[in-house]
Amino acid sequence: MAIPRKDHRVILHFDYDCFYASVFEAEQPALKSLPLAVQQKQIVVTCNYEARRRGLRKLQLVKEAKKICPELVIVLGEDLTRFRDASKELYAFIKSFVWSDRVERLGFDEIFLDVTDMVEYNIGLLNKNTLHDSFFHLDRHDPTVGFVYNATQCHGPTWPSASTSASAPCTLTTALTSSSTSLHLRLLVASHLAGYMRSQLEHQKGYTATVGVSTSKLLAKLVGSVHKPNNQTTLLPPYEPAEHGLGSTSNILRFMDGLEIRKVPGIGYKLAHKLRAYVGGAAASGPTTLSDTELGSDTATAGDNSEEVTVKQIRLLPGMGPRLLNKILGGAGAPKDIGVRVWGLLHGVDDSDVLAGRDIPTQISIEDSYGKLTTLHEVKRELTTLTASLIRRMRTDLTEQNVDSGPRFRWRAHPKLLRLSTRPRPPPEADGPRTRIWNRISRSAALPLYVFNIDESIDALAEKLVQEHLLSMFRKLHPEKFGWNLSLLNIAVTNMVESAGEQRGSNGRDIGKMFRSQERVLSEWTVNESGNEPLANADTDLDNHPTGTPWEDGDDEEEIPGTICQTCGALIPTFALVAHAQYHSAPD
Ligand code: DGT
Ligand code: MG
Numbered sequence: 001m002a003i004p005r006k007d008h009r010v011i012l013h014f015d016y017d018c019f020y021a022s023v024f025e026a027e028q029p030a031l032k033s034l035p036l037a038v039q040q041k042q043i044v045v046t047c048n049y050e051a052r053r054r055g056l057r058k059l060q061l062v063k064e065a066k067k068i069c070p071e072l073v074i075v076l077g078e079d080l081t082r083f084r085d086a087s088k089e090l091y092a093f094i095k096s097f098v099w100s101d102r103v104e105r106l107g108f109d110e111i112f113l114d115v116t117d118m119v120e121y122n123i124g125l126l127n128k129n130t131l132h133d134s135f136f137h138l139d140r141h142d143p144t145v146g147f148v149y150n151a152t153q154c155h156g157p158t159w160p161s162a163s164t165s166a167s168a169p170c171t172l173t174t175a176l177t178s179s180s181t182s183l184h185l186r187l188l189v190a191s192h193l194a195g196y197m198r199s200q201l202e203h204q205k206g207y208t209a210t211v212g213v214s215t216s217k218l219l220a221k222l223v224g225s226v227h228k229p230n231n232q233t234t235l236l237p238p239y240e241p242a243e244h245g246l247g248s249t250s251n252i253l254r255f256m257d258g259l260e261i262r263k264v265p266g267i268g269y270k271l272a273h274k275l276r277a278y279v280g281g282a283a284a285s286g287p288t289t290l291s292d293t294e295l296g297s298d299t300a301t302a303g304d305n306s307e308e309v310t311v312k313q314i315r316l317l318p319g320m321g322p323r324l325l326n327k328i329l330g331g332a333g334a335p336k337d338i339g340v341r342v343w344g345l346l347h348g349v350d351d352s353d354v355l356a357g358r359d360i361p362t363q364i365s366i367e368d369s370y371g372k373l374t375t376l377h378e379v380k381r382e383l384t385t386l387t388a389s390l391i392r393r394m395r396t397d398l399t400e401q402n403v404d405s406g407p408r409f410r411w412r413a414h415p416k417l418l419r420l421s422t423r424p425r426p427p428p429e430a431d432g433p434r435t436r437i438w439n440r441i442s443r444s445a446a447l448p449l450y451v452f453n454i455d456e457s458i459d460a461l462a463e464k465l466v467q468e469h470l471l472s473m474f475r476k477l478h479p480e481k482f483g484w485n486l487s488l489l490n491i492a493v494t495n496m497v498e499s500a501g502e503q504r505g506s507n508g509r510d511i512g513k514m515f516r517s518q519e520r521v522l523s524e525w526t527v528n529e530s531g532n533e534p535l536a537n538a539d540t541d542l543d544n545h546p547t548g549t550p551w552e553d554g555d556d557e558e559e560i561p562g563t564i565c566q567t568c569g570a571l572i573p574t575f576a577l578v579a580h581a582q583y584h585s586a587p588d
Contacts (some may be wrong), residue, residue, distance in 0.1 A: 003431065006250070007183060007215045008116070008120055008237055009114060009116045009213065009215050009216070010114070010115050010116045010119045010187065010190045010213070011112060011113065011114055011115070011213075011214060011215060011216055011217055011219075011220045011354060012109065012112070012115055012193070012194050012211055012212070012213055012220055013111070013112050013113075013217065013220035013221040013224045014094065014110065014111040014112075014113070014189065014197075014209045014210075014211050014213065014224075015109060015110050015209060015210045015211075015221075016090070016109040016110075016207050016209045016210075016230070017049070017207075017208045017209060017226060017229035018046050018047060018048050018058075018229070019046065019083070019086075019087075019108060019109035020038040020045060020046045020051060020054075020077050021036050021037070021038050021046050021047055021048040021051075022048070022206075022207050022208070023082055023083055023086045024036065024038065024075050025048065026083075026086065026205070026207065027082075027205070028452060029206070031048075031073065032048070032050070032189070033050065034071075034073045035047070035048065035050045035051035035053075035054050035056065035069050035071065035072050035073060036048040036050065036072075036073045036074075036075065037051055037056065037062070037065055037072050037073070037074050038074075038075055038076075038077035039062055039074050039076055039078075039095040040076075040077050040078050041076060041078070041369070042061055042062050042063070043059060043062065044056065044057075044058070044059065044060045044061070044062055044065045044074075045059065045062060045077060046058050047059065047065070047072075048123060049229055051065075051069060051072060052105075054068065054069045055068045055069065056068060056072070056249070059474070062074065068529070069431070076529040080108075080417070081294065082233045083108050084108065086108075087105070087108040089108065089205075090111075090201070090205060090207060091105055091111060091357070093201065093204070093205055094111055094113070094197065094201070095357060096378055097193075097197055097200075097544070098113050098114075098115060098118070098391060099115075099117050099118050099140070100114055100115075100117055100353065100356075100587065101356040101357065102114035102353065102354040102356055103356075103357045104217075104354045104355045104356075104357060105357060107298065108170055108197060110221070112217050112220065112221075112354045113354065114353070115190055116186075118138075118193065119186050119189050119190050119193065120186070121137065121140065122136055122137055122189055123182075123185055123186065123189055125137060125202070126151055126189075131151040131152045132150050132151070132152055133148060133149070133150075134148070134149050134150070134151035135147070135148055135149075136148075136149050136189070136192055136193060136196065147192075147194040147196050149196075150192075151188070151189065151192070153188070154187070154188050154192075154234050154236075155192045155194065155232070156191055156194070156195055156227075156231060156234065157192075157226070157227045157231060157232070157233050157234075158225050158233065158236050159223050159233050159234070159235050159236065159250065159251070159255055160236065160254075162443055165546040175363075177385060181588050183215070183237050183239065184236070184237050186368055187213055187214070187215075187235070187236065187237070188234075189407040190213050190234070191213050191232065191234045194211045194213050194232050194234075195232060197211075198211055198230075198232060199520065202230075205350040208229060208230035209230070210224050210225065210227070210228045210229055210231060210232065211224050211231075211232035211233075212224025212226075212232070212233055212234075212235070213232065213233070213234040213235065214234070215239065215353060216236040216348070216349075216351070216352075217350055217354060218264075218266075218345070218348060218349075218350030219235055219252065219255075219348050219350070220235075221265060222255070222256075222259065222263065222265075222348075223235040223255065228279040234527035235251060235252070235255060236251055236336070237251060238250055239251060239252050241459070246547075252347070252348040253347065255348070256311045256346060256347065256348045257311050257312035257315065258308065258310060258311070258312070259274055259310060260277070260308045260309065260310055260311075260313050261309050261310065261311055261314060261346075262294070262308075262347070264311065264345050264537075265343065265345075266341070266342070266345045266350075267345060270427075271329055271342065272309075272511070272536060274328055274329055275309060275314055275328065275329070276307060276308075276309045277429065278317075278328045278398055279307070279309045279313055279314065279317065279515065280307060281319075282317060300378070302418065311346050314346060314347055314373065314426060315347075317508040319505055320338075321343060322339035322340040322342075322343040323339060324339070324341035325338065325340075325342050326339030326340075327339075333359070339417060339540045353584045360398065360412060360496060360498055361397060361497075362395060362494070362496055363492050363493060363494040363496065363498070364390065364393050364398075364415070364492065364493050365390075365419075365490055365491065365492030365493075365494075366386045366387075366389045366390045366393065366490070366492070367386070367421075367488060367489060367490035367491070368382065368385075368386060368488070368489060369423075369469060369487055369488045370382070370486060370487055370488065370489070371487075372485060373486040373487070373489070374484070374486075375482070376481070376482075379474060379486070379489070380466060380471065382489055383420075383470050383474070383489065383491070384462050384463060384466050385462075385467045386490075386491050387461075387462040387465050387466055387470065387491055388458050388459055388462035388491060390462075390491050390492075390493065391451065391461050391462055391465075392458055393456045394415070394451070395409075395454070395458075395494060398411055398412055398413050398414075398415075398475065399411055399412065399454070400412050408454075409454050410499070411452055411499060412499050413496045413497060413498045413499055414452065414496070414497050414575050415447055415493035415494055415495060415496050415497075416446065416447060416494075416495040416496075416497060417444045417446065417447055417493065417494045417495040418444065418445050418446070418447040418448075418465075418469065418470075418473075418491070418492075418493055419442050419443070419444040419446070419490075419491070419493075419494055420442060420443055420444075420473045420474060420489075420490070420491055421440045421442035421475055421488075421489075421490040421491075421492070422440065422442070422474075422476065422478070422486050422488065422489055422490075423440045423441075423486065423487045423488035424439075424441070424484050424485065424486055424487070425485045425486065425487045428476050428526040440479055440488065442475045443476055443477055443568075444474060444494070445469060447493055448465070448468070448469060450464065451465060553571070557561060
């Protein structure tokens, strides 16, 4: 089956190294030489490379980390403000190099850039006689702005690497003799831009990043992680099997084939589970064909699901293709074209565009998770704290200073809905501690106008919003007076309406107009059930984004999917369950 691609683009993917730890290091450079871990709840969410050299890993229990490295310096990272601020600052810095507005943030620490225009412009100016001494123009209008580079070879490592490559390394000679000349040359030139931007990021901002260079977001992200940290990787052509004549293999296919399926963005926990189970089942029962009536929901439990499975193993299964994938992965809630989409992903196909950055978020949400939250008194206290943070965030992210006369600040956008979500902890089951907690329940209501009153104190507004709105929303979610136990509270403002086009300085009147009809809605106090929502997974997953691309990002807030340990009652992230069980079974 022919798989169409958009190979004319040049895409870079930036992933800051040990991001949260780097934010602390940028504030206090003395930390750089020490093993440093960032703690959220009982987890080391990330650690610097000094700590990694000493055997620490990301997402490890703090207790375990301290055992491995007693001299570990631990900083608390539960307040996300500093990471959010650093992320915004770095985004603006990186964006300043790029000509197009196609600079897209994924979470706090990843950025995709479409640099096709810059690369093509610079290829147009290459002088074949002085390639060693080329000049990369960073400004179309000022020919003095840029950097000198050697256009006869790629900057930094490539995949395949120059030494192991069956195909030629990334030099201009191969670029010019190859049938894929222009692709090769584009990637070569882009690798220099990537190298320059990495060095500027390090020297001007004190952050290092790992970068991938290819023709799609998917490939740039995946190839970038080949050389970590503080490095970059360019995925070399040929990208199509036919490019180098009969018998040559596409480097995309070779590269993808070696990946564990869960590494592929878009193949999340659930899809990987089904695919692994299918491979396990197929291995146990021999080749399976499309007519097999066993396919479908039963496949998820058919085989050994603990085994890692590569893209190649899936791709080469008998009868494998979009139709079989549809049978394996389809079902309630799955997109109709899941088979075609996953088949494309396994072949490294991702035609999604790098989206132009918007600096107004689609929603703002604040949440916290709890070991035990059982009384209305505690709920009210927590709601008030969360609401105060939410209003603070709204003021930071959604207002700007008024340059004209009138009020000092103006709202750049107005969220229209207020949403309260909780995650009730199910009662313990007889079969042990591994009850997965996946479901949130939520209710939404119109956001009252008074929240936008900048002259009122945040604490007073938070108190009012809780008393007058959130508590009654809470009671509708949990009509029983007691008997519930919550593991999470989340408050969000959504349905953002941007104020672009409004006259500066006229915000008071405009807000009044905008919310007049809303006040009517509020007076009737209708609360809409928004239903159960799946837990937003930390990574992107078609499972959770049935209508979108693998790149749809959730909230800025993250959380750790967890399970209650029945021995100690702590909320343990799913990935840490085995380690945690070992901890209880180990002698003191
Ligand atoms: P890297 O890219 O391997 O050098 O290390 P990081 O720390 O940049 O890791 P990355 O890129 O996966 O994630 C960026 C930040 O997001 C990281 O510094 C901490 C946070 N983070 C990552 N995974 C999780 C998670 O599962 N839960 C929580 N709460 N935070 C996470
Ligand atoms: Mg990172």
